[in-house]
Amino acid sequence: MVAAHGRHVVIETPDGAHVRCHLRGKKTDAVVGDSVQWARSGDEGVVEAIEPRRNLLFRQDEWRSKSFAANLDAVLVLVAVEPSFSDSQLARTLIAAASAGIPAWIGLNKIDLPGAATARERLKPYAHLGLEVVELALKTQPELSRQALQPRLADRTTLVLGPSGVGKSTLVNLLVPDAGAQVGEISQALNSGKHTTTVTRCYRLQNGSQTGSGALIDSPGFQAFGIHHVEPADLARLMPDIAAHQGECRFYNCTHRQEPGCGVRQAAERADIAAVRYAQYCELYDELSVRRF
Ligand SMILES: Nc1nc2c(ncn2[C@@H]2O[C@H](COP(=O)(O)OP(=O)(O)O)[C@@H](O)[C@H]2O)c(=O)[nH]1
Ligand SMILES: [Mg+2]
Ligand SMILES: [Zn+2]
Structure with a gap:
């Protein structure tokens, strides 16, 4: 599909x-x-x-679940120097991908803008997770950006996620020379040219580009990334920097918040876990622990 x-x-x-x-x-x-x-x-x-799926990426708020796409090889989380990204949205997206078993990487776009150093600094904790952070200037340095992206997108299906304004359309137009034609054909098939921004679309990368037989999936923007399908007890496992210290806790069922002898909290105090990431863990743990009906 x-x-x-x-x-x-x-x-x-x-x-x-x-x-x-x-x-x-x-x-x-x-x-x-x-x-x-x-x-x-x-x-x-x-x-x-x-047919049975290899994986499914979805978000879930308290009431309903919304699927992005299935059978993915990777999720590219695209953020930009401007508009500035939300750590919470980024963390949620990465946790949802980890929970679905889909490798994720981050693209930082618009590094031509003055806030680039700040954005780079803010992404350090994520690079520390072992995530690849690829710097891009899709509009001002298209050739360099294309070279950085092509090997990472070749021969696989990648879902591109990111808030509006970060450069998703610019990325698609850069890598899919016939994107306009593909959109036209699909809109005609859907008979809904006017709804183009609420359509999830798969673009083939093969046509004359050097990206092999890869595909890019562009999905409409969203307000909030709910991860209510994640059990609080699984959260630490899905945050690699937290998971790395789980074995150091005194209690096997430690929730890493108030317990004595918590290796995770000690690691956060030593700044081996970034403060922003430990704060996110606590915030998400509380959010996911709210009783669901
Ligand atoms: N300065 C700068 N602006 C960019 C860059 N890439 C995209 N933009 C601009 O950012 C705006 C949003 O891009 P767009 O691709 O529509 O983002 P989307 O909402 O994620 O699809 C547009 O005005 C683009 O021209 C870049 O590398 N540098
Ligand atoms: Mg767009
Ligand atoms: Zn602990």
């Missing part, structure tokens, strides 16, 4: 043709990246079954 807009989706057949399909009944949870079985009905189709 290559595009989704509500219950209207577009599937790609093995020979590359695009067919508009409806989601019917219980098959409403098909997402971009899914392999589906479908049946033709006139010039359109109906999705009948979803």
Whole structure:
């Protein structure tokens, strides 16, 4: 499946043709990246079954869950010097990716702007997690940015996530020379040219670029990244810098907040864990511990 807009989706057949399909009944949870079985009905189709997924990235607030895409090889979290990024959103995105078992990396865009040094400094705790942080200036240094991105996007399916204004469209236009044509074709198939910003779309990278057979998935922006599907007790395991000190706690079921002999808290006091990351852990632990109905 290559595009989704509500219950209207577009599937790609093995020979590359695009067919508009409806989601019917219980098959409403098909997402971009899914392999589906479908049946033709006139010039359109109906999705009948979803093949088992390797993974699924989704967010979940208190009431509902919203899927981004399935069967991903990587998540590129794109942030920018401006608008300045939220540590909380970044942490949540990374935790959701870790929880889905999908490797993530970070792109820092607009390093041509004066706040670059500050942004770089703020990203240090994430680089310390072993995450790759790739610096970009998609608009002012497109050639260098392309060279930095291409090997990391080749031959895999990458979901690009980031708040609006960070440069997601600039990135797609840089790497997918025929993005406009792909958007046009999918909008025509969806018959919803006017809704373009709320469509999740998969772009093929192969057409004449050097990125092999990779794909980029661009998904609409969102307000808040809920991770209510994560159990509080699993949180530390999904934050590698916290997890690294879990073995040093006196109690095996330590929650790393008030317990005596907590190796995580001691590591935070020594600044082996960045203060901002320990604060995030505590904040998320409390949020996820609120009783759910
Ligand atoms: N200074 C600077 N501006 C950029 C860069 N990349 C993108 N922009 C600008 O940032 C704005 C938002 O970019 P856009 O791709 O629409 O972001 P999106 O909302 O994430 O899709 C546009 O005005 C771009 O021209 C960059 O490397 N440096
Ligand atoms: Mg955009
Ligand atoms: Zn502890």
